[in-house]
Amino acid sequence: MTAQGVTPQSDDFSRWYTDVVQKADLADYAPVRGCMIIKPYGYELWENVKAGLDQRFKATGHRNAYFPLLIPMSFIEKEGEHVKGFAPELAVVTHGGGKELEEPLAIRPTSETVIGHSFSRWIQSHRDLPLLINQWANIVRWELRPRLFLRTLEFLWQEGHTAHATEEEAQEEAMRMLDVYDDFVVKEAAIPVIKGLKSTQEKFAGAQSSYTIEAMMKNKWALQSGTSHNLGQNFAKAFDIKFLDKNNELQFCWTTSWGVSTRMIGGIIMAHGDDKGLRLPPRLAPIQVIVVPIWKTDAEKESVMDVVQDIHRSLTTADVRVQIDDREGLTPGFKFNDWEMRGVPLRMEIGPRDVKSGSALLVRRDIPGKKGRQSLPTDRLVPGVAALLDEIQENLFQQATRFRDANLHEASSYEELKEIVKEGWVLIPHCGTAECEDKIKAETKATSRCFPLDINKNWSPEGKKCPVCGRPAQGLAYFARAY
RNA sequence: CGGAGAGUGGCGCAGCUUGGUCAGCGCGCAGCGUUCGGGACGCUGAGGCCGCCGGUUCGAAUCCGGCCUCUCCGACCA
Numbered sequence A: 001m002t003a004q005g006v007t008p009q010s011d012d013f014s015r016w017y018t019d020v021v022q023k024a025d026l027a028d029y030a031p032v033r034g035c036m037i038i039k040p041y042g043y044e045l046w047e048n049v050k051a052g053l054d055q056r057f058k059a060t061g062h063r064n065a066y067f068p069l070l071i072p073m074s075f076i077e078k079e080g081e082h083v084k085g086f087a088p089e090l091a092v093v094t095h096g097g098g099k100e101l102e103e104p105l106a107i108r109p110t111s112e113t114v115i116g117h118s119f120s121r122w123i124q125s126h127r128d129l130p131l132l133i134n135q136w137a138n139i140v141r142w143e144l145r146p147r148l149f150l151r152t153l154e155f156l157w158q159e160g161h162t163a164h165a166t167e168e169e170a171q172e173e174a175m176r177m178l179d180v181y182d183d184f185v186v187k188e189a190a191i192p193v194i195k196g197l198k199s200t201q202e203k204f205a206g207a208q209s210s211y212t213i214e215a216m217m218k219n220k221w222a223l224q225s226g227t228s229h230n231l232g233q234n235f236a237k238a239f240d241i242k243f244l245d246k247n248n249e250l251q252f253c254w255t256t257s258w259g260v261s262t263r264m265i266g267g268i269i270m271a272h273g274d275d276k277g278l279r280l281p282p283r284l285a286p287i288q289v290i291v292v293p294i295w296k297t298d299a300e301k302e303s304v305m306d307v308v309q310d311i312h313r314s315l316t317t318a319d320v321r322v323q324i325d326d327r328e329g330l331t332p333g334f335k336f337n338d339w340e341m342r343g344v345p346l347r348m349e350i351g352p353r354d355v356k357s358g359s360a361l362l363v364r365r366d367i368p369g370k371k372g373r374q375s376l377p378t379d380r381l382v383p384g385v386a387a388l389l390d391e392i393q394e395n396l397f398q399q400a401t402r403f404r405d406a407n408l409h410e411a412s413s414y415e416e417l418k419e420i421v422k423e424g425w426v427l428i429p430h431c432g433t434a435e436c437e438d439k440i441k442a443e444t445k446a447t448s449r450c451f452p453l454d455i456n457k458n459w460s461p462e463g464k465k466c467p468v469c470g471r472p473a474q475g476l477a478y479f480a481r482a483y
Numbered sequence B: 001c002g003g004a005g006a007g008u009g010g011c012g013c014a015g016c017u018u019g020g021u022c023a024g025c026g027c028g029c030a031g032c033g034u035u036c037g038g039g040a041c042g043c044u045g046a047g048g049c050c051g052c053c054g055g056u057u058c059g060a061a062u063c064c065g066g067c068c069u070c071u072c073c074g075a076c077c078a
Helices: A010-023 A040-059 A080-089 A112-122 A167-187 A234-239 A263-272 A298-317 A332-341 A352-357 A378-405 A414-423 A434-444 A453-457
Strands: A027-029 A036-038 A070-072 A091-096 A099-107 A131-140 A154-164 A193-197 A209-216 A222-232 A242-244 A250-252 A254-261 A289-293 A322-324 A346-350 A359-364 A373-377 A408-410 A425-430 A447-452 A475-480
Touching: A010 A027, A010 A263, A036 A040, A036 A154, A040 A154, A040 A167, A040 A263, A080 A234, A112 A131, A112 A154, A112 A234, A112 A254, A154 A167, A167 A193, A167 A209, A167 A222, A167 A254, A193 A453, A193 A475, A209 A263, A209 A378, A209 A447, A209 A475, A222 A234, A222 A263, A234 A254, A254 A263, A263 A378, A289 A298, A289 A332, A298 A322, A298 A346, A298 A352, A298 A378, A332 A346, A346 A352, A346 A378, A352 A359, A359 A378, A373 A378, A414 A425, A414 A434, A414 A475, A425 A447, A434 A447, A447 A453, A453 A475
Parallel strands: A289 A322, A289 A346, A408 A425
Antiparallel strands: A027 A036, A070 A099, A091 A099, A131 A154, A154 A254, A193 A209, A193 A447, A209 A222, A222 A254, A242 A250, A346 A359, A359 A373, A425 A475, A447 A475
16 A cells, blocks of 8 residues: 555555455455445445535435436436437346337436426425435446446445526526535535636536535546536426516526535545555544553453443544454554544544553554553543544645645646646646547546636636637646545 | 456465476464563464466466456546
């Protein structure tokens, strides 16, 4: 393993990543190539991601529902851009009940179409709006080159779908949910992200405009970690989603969709991991504190375990996710390494020495060496642990932010871009054309990530030109290698 | 679908050029004992028709032919 604060080369990194995913017991390959088995530890991590997002969705007035896995092909074909974008990666069911189906059924690659169909029946009046729906589901996209969590044939996600009376409201919704994602990723996953607008080429098939949060991985590649789309009236028109407004006039709705997937897990692994394996942010870690009891004799075992049980009880009562590693026959050293690999943020060592002194040794995962360890009196453990977990959360975010900022660059010429993009992200005035992006991709492997919202707010493209093709710039855009 | 590589106990691999004492190593696993504050050690043991089919041969993991699968790099990619 080679990923520290230091940057690994990308092929090493690939190996490191696969290694960590499997050794940390998060996921495994499935019998069907490209599919993934999420193991309990990985799934618990996902459940914490879900909880954090769901809480925010509820707070913004969204309700969960569930729509079918199978979608009639004719639905997918209703929106021209949509079918063009998804046709190549559809899995299609052609047989059912032993007979060939009259109409093939697509396994959902996303649910705009089925949900659009329902929306058209649910919405009659402006009083039915806004309609704010979310679903947790699995979807299938027939990707050619899978990577665990980052791109698999089947994956789990959340997809929000909303309908609004006006274009402004839909736009506000798309931005609100982008902010929700930003808030979640920053506060829970401890990963800094850049919010931005996708270029025409990179936007969702069928969207009017797509927004993204882009995160930087330890190999300096970008990972699109969440997206939010203003679908305009494209799907409303394709699925006849109409309402009567206050003036009794029939109008098409304005819709949005937005999603975050199990890819987020891959992002967490690659944004925080180091040469010892995973480093999980405390707020999402399935196990926040691992207690390793240490003893030599049976008498010691008894007194140590008494203390350990007490501590476990009081931390659990304080809502700390704590677990005792009482596996027999393994040395403490082995256990330390084992839990470090699994990314547990805080380790507590309790042996005869600690019992005698009435304290516990705490070792942080985010700070290597002696600086990361401290002894705390047993009676102050609950507040002490809580404070440490907060500090670790914050420190992981600071480390990730420092790393990212050190690798954000600007370029004023194409030559400069070509050089810098090998080792980071590059901001340039960009024309936004597919032609230009194709050229950059062909020559550097970098793709346009987004037009960052906050930077462009204070920047005028007036008179500025794209350094790659000379066309007028549309805005400042980041280019980077991406997953 | 192109380019490269690999299929041998659960995992990682050696053996193949030169066919026969070749069914091997490390890790892991089971039992017992000693260990235990940074990946412990000893002993004993379980586990493989060497990817599949065919051919050559007295004899094939090894040579020949065909097939299958997987991995990596590309192409594709909400």
